[in-house]
Amino acid sequence: MTENIMLEVQDLTIRFGGLVAVNAVNFQVPAGSIFGLIGPNGAGKTTLFNMISGVYAPTSGKVIFNGQEIQGRPPYKVNALGIARTYQNINLFKKMTVLENVMVGCHTKTHSGLFSSMLHTPKQRDVIKKCLGILDFMELGDKAELKASSLSYGEQRRLEISRALASEPKMLLLDEPAAGMNGAEKEDLQQTIRKIADKGITVLLVEHDMKLVMNVTHQICVISFGKRIAFGTPEEIQQNPDVIEAYLGGGLDV
Ligand SMILES: Nc1ncnc2c1ncn2[C@@H]1O[C@H](COP(=O)(O)OP(=O)(O)O)[C@@H](O)[C@H]1O
Numbered sequence: 351m352t353e354n355i356m357l358e359v360q361d362l363t364i365r366f367g368g369l370v371a372v373n374a375v376n377f378q379v380p381a382g383s384i385f386g387l388i389g390p391n392g393a394g395k396t397t398l399f400n401m402i403s404g405v406y407a408p409t410s411g412k413v414i415f416n417g418q419e420i421q422g423r424p425p426y427k428v429n430a431l432g433i434a435r436t437y438q439n440i441n442l443f444k445k446m447t448v449l450e451n452v453m454v455g456c457h458t459k460t461h462s463g464l465f466s467s468m469l470h471t472p473k474q475r476d477v478i479k480k481c482l483g484i485l486d487f488m489e490l491g492d493k494a495e496l497k498a499s500s501l502s503y504g505e506q507r508r509l510e511i512s513r514a515l516a517s518e519p520k521m522l523l524l525d526e527p528a529a530g531m532n533g534a535e536k537e538d539l540q541q542t543i544r545k546i547a548d549k550g551i552t553v554l555l556v557e558h559d560m561k562l563v564m565n566v567t568h569q570i571c572v573i574s575f576g577k578r579i580a581f582g583t584p585e586e587i588q589q590n591p592d593v594i595e596a597y598l599g600g601g602l603d604v
């Protein structure tokens with residue numbers, strides 16, 4: 351039986367002036383899997399996310415989502431097709447409440463704008479119910495009415511994931527979700543990523559914490575200086591000499 355591929359990037363390339371930030375990268379993400387994308391700082395991981403999510407149009411190559419070419423489409427269209435993401439630099443509306451931040455993530459499903467999402471019509475009451483459900487799932491239910499700015503760093507990262515889930519994605523891109531988290535928060539995050547995958551959402555994970563990546567992913571693609579240097583299971587990747595070499599200095603700290 352062939353695996354059902356949800357996302358495929360083919361020869362994906364982007365240049366910024368003289369720099370080829372992502373250079374003919376290929377990988378396939380099976381539906382339902384947790385797929386890791388790792389590599390040293392500056393390797394091109396966030397740039398890959400930006401091309402998949404529509405923030406950047408690639409110079410060449412393809413992004414194929416459920417059989418459809420999506421490269422170059424604007425982010426809201428990519429989101430409407432079922433791809434949601436979080437950001438390496440936390441990107442919340444700090445003065446809005448936790449619940450309102452999640453409601454913002456619903457707007458591609460409800461076809462209501464940011465401000466109409468604050469009105470309490472019957473339809474919006476359903477939206478609120480749905481968003482409170484997501485907050486409960488992300489263990490932020492008791493923080494719904496607090497300002498986003500009052501959350502701890504780890505909680506803000508969970509809120510970013512909550513907002514991404516509000517668009518009911520088929521695939522979730524997480525860009526360094528454990529950055530700034532303490533050990534206990536990372537343990538929780540690991541469980542959360544598994545819970546998200548158990549809901550049938552395919553996860554593409556960029557993360558520097560190697561313990562987390564190795565524990566939670568099924569397959570890993572490694573990039574360095576914009577190029578794919580390895581692909582395999584976590585066990586294979588940990589023993590791959592090219593990967594160890596790429597991480598020398600930084601250390602493949604599992
Ligand atoms: N908009 C941009 N303009 C110019 N260079 C960029 C831009 N975005 C990313 N880069 C460069 O592309 C390379 C890859 O960056 P990035 O994807 O952020 O790496 P990573 O997420 O793997 O740490 C870096 O050299 C970075 O400076």
Ligand SMILES: [Mg+2]
Pocket residue numbers: 395396397438
């Ligand atoms: Mg990055």
